[in-house]
Amino acid sequence: MSDVTFQHPEYAKNALLWQKIDDVCEGEDTVKSKKEKYLPRPNAHDNTLENKQAYNSFLMRAVFYEVTGTTLTSLIGAAFATDPNFKFPAQLEHLERNANGAGLSAYQLAQTGIRHLLKHYRCGLYVDYPDVIPARNLAEFKTQKAYPMVHLLNAVDVINWDSVIVDNQKKLCLVVIREVISARGDDGFSKKDTEQYRVLRLESYGDYESIYSVQIYSKNSKGAWEAGIKKYPTDYNGNFWTYIPFTFVGAVDNSDEIHKPPLLSLTNLNLAHYRDSADFQESVFYMGQPQYYVSGVNWTWFDEAKKRGIYVGAKVLLPLPEKGEVGITQPDPNTLAREAMKDKWDQMKELGARLIEKGSAAKKTATESNSDDAVQHSVLSLCVVNMNEAMSIALRWAAKFVVADVDLLTKEEMLFEISQEFSKQGYLAELSRQLYEAALQGRSSFKSWWEYNQSGMFPKQKYEAEVINIEAERDGTINQ
Template identity: 65%
Template sequence: MSGVTFKHPEYVKNLPLWEQVDDACKGQKAVKDRRETYLPRNNPQDKSPEASSFYDAYLQRAVFYGVTGKTLGSLVGAAFATDPTFKFPKELEHFERNANGAGISLYQLSQSVLRHILKHYRCALYVDFPDVGPSRNRAEEKAKQAYPMVHLLSSKAVINWDTVTVGNQVKLNLVVIEESVSERGKDGFSIESKKQYRVLRLEDGGSGEFVYTIEVYTKSKEGVYVGGGRKIPTDYNGDPWSYIPFTFVGAVDNSAQIDNAPLLELADINLAHYRDSADFQESVYYTGQPQYYASGVDWNWFNEAKKRSIYVGAKVMLPLPQGGAIGIAQVDANTLAREAMKDKWQQMKEMGARLVENGSATKTATEADNDDAIQHSVLSLCVVNTNEAVNMALRWSAKFVMPDVGKLTKDDSFFEISQEFSKQGYLADLSRQLFESAVQGYSSFKSWWEYNQSGMFPKQTYEDEQANVDIEKEGRLDLTGE
């Protein structure tokens, strides 16, 4: 389909893979609801009611183990084993409680970013500001209730994009976002959802200058999506933007390129294990029950026995004709499907571990010469890219509410998810060393106290620690952290 609803070829190619990982993460119900998509029929050409009933029973007995979803939760939990470092100017203090306009803090938003990257390879962050005029002072700004917001967009929401080279820089010049807008029905209770498309453009304003514009497309009465007019956002100083405040966040880098999601291979094996489970459970159902049989008897004896009822067990006697015998036939265990399940289970365990184990990453010549260079894992790369994108969004947000963003330093505005994916825990020897260092005046009692309270070594600059030492030497010890 042409027009604003056009979907990028890479989007169309990857959408089924994203949906597959989503279903695997949601669990058994989502997987079974897709029926033949993940569990094919044994005889797809047979459309009879009997074949349909057979498949329904086959589907019901299958078991899907939610390995992919649990792995996703574990990875995110590992990344947030320690609280992220977050510094912000007072103009962005609302990010602590409401970063996206829906009551989600920047901390929670970053968790969702990491989830999306692991599931889909990428997502996006987009910063916007209410359509209000520039404010003359902070009081006027607060009175307008106008705050910059950071919106997390899933890979499914960004349906089209394009880039342009400006000088020696590649910039996004088109982003099409599919949005769902809910409206209360006429009865006052029901909800009606409508689609609209938000188009972000970088347009040539002439003389080599580019201007960022926004236009929202809604469906007309004729069923055609039409634009509602372009708007030109401006920063705090009233100047238009020369780029789109939007960035992709990826598992490898934050470019517009798409690759396989970190959890895709695990989801593939998880679904293959599910199919083996269906075959195994089917085998158990049909061959797991023992079958009694009688030999050396004729139909006359059988019919007479049926009239009297046939009882089998240790406390009853079953009369048989001369030369007759009774026995139990039981099929030998069919271990083929079971062994296939075990193999895939081991593969899933190895894949889940590989997502957090140390691995090689591209290094510069200087880093390669350093034997202690940090090795990256899939999870750590996702965390690094998330940190970079969030910090970029913070600077864009500041540009809406501050006159000179260029003066901001890492001490003013900074967000970082730790790459230490497990808490070290309290170490008595380290606590003793910190205390002895504090007694000698080389470190602060404040750091020793914080370590004893949290089991984590305080994150602060050398200058901050030196200031604590000086304060304590002057007798102004402060353990409150205020």
């Protein structure tokens, strides 16, 4: 009996790692909600109520520093410091505002994709089209209101896959996607989530050796998984697809192989630092407060003093018997846990969390800072390059549903490209002055100087375009 919920062995091996990274990136509330999963209970064999209550206090005092999540956010911010270059034919203009049918634009899909890559080194892009006959012209296309959609899939939702060799090319022949469908309750307010599986296959059909099919599996009234009607999508010209319009996206390459997530080492250190923090805060709580003591007294005096009230502090007289003495004691500081935390903090900075401590960059030479950037950006660059390639491929698949001949579209007509210039130079007054002087001398355009003052970045344009701007400013035709 077939089991649509079967998980690929590589998926099963990595799913728990992905979940751990997701939890750490979510922050302190999520990590603490998992309790003993990330912070073991002292004396775990002791199941008494007192020990459980002591653990709750132990957990509450622990401090989780959100290093991994902050590093992730900073890297995504670096990748999207400038808007991606996005070009598309008129039939795909909807992708700029709603690429996946759920209101996310192509830009937002790409941002989420980079987030997945940094966390998991893996995500998926899948293109589909409503179950209608593809429109034959733009007017019919708009009337039909059926648009090709690009779906970004988290690695945890692609549970199974397989490949075959067709004409010396490796092609995906199976992709199983877990989906959650939400439906409003009968009361109009409640919501119920239902799980289903979308199965994409490359299989023989009639006279065709290998064509693409889609089938939905959902639970029937008896709770068993039941296959829906199998569909065979066609492109704009009515031809069946000879491949599955799905691609994995990775940071090393866009194959179906799973590689070690780049944030895994930082995640493990972040959790180790969290456990050290719990030990340190525990020692602070129990040993950080001073302890008062009285010597040379008997129990009779102590009982009488308790009745009167014992007060310690400035301007308070504490009467003592002859040879009685009051004092204060405090244990030596426990630095072991603190030192362990400091060591792990330094290691986390070396692994990419340099933005957490604001003053750290000032302690480094320019060469050292550039080297740190290069280490982080080498991972980010790979993610960006592969996301650009995958998004461009997905665009062509989407166009295949609405354009007669996709091969005629050039990169000037259809392109998605995230910039790889992560280190923005920022505004420099001296450079602005030099641009202005060059414009006065006719060697640069005032337009370039103005754009630099507005954005802090040197304008990106071809030499020929700059020459035209200079000549237009010289003869006064720039606004004509």
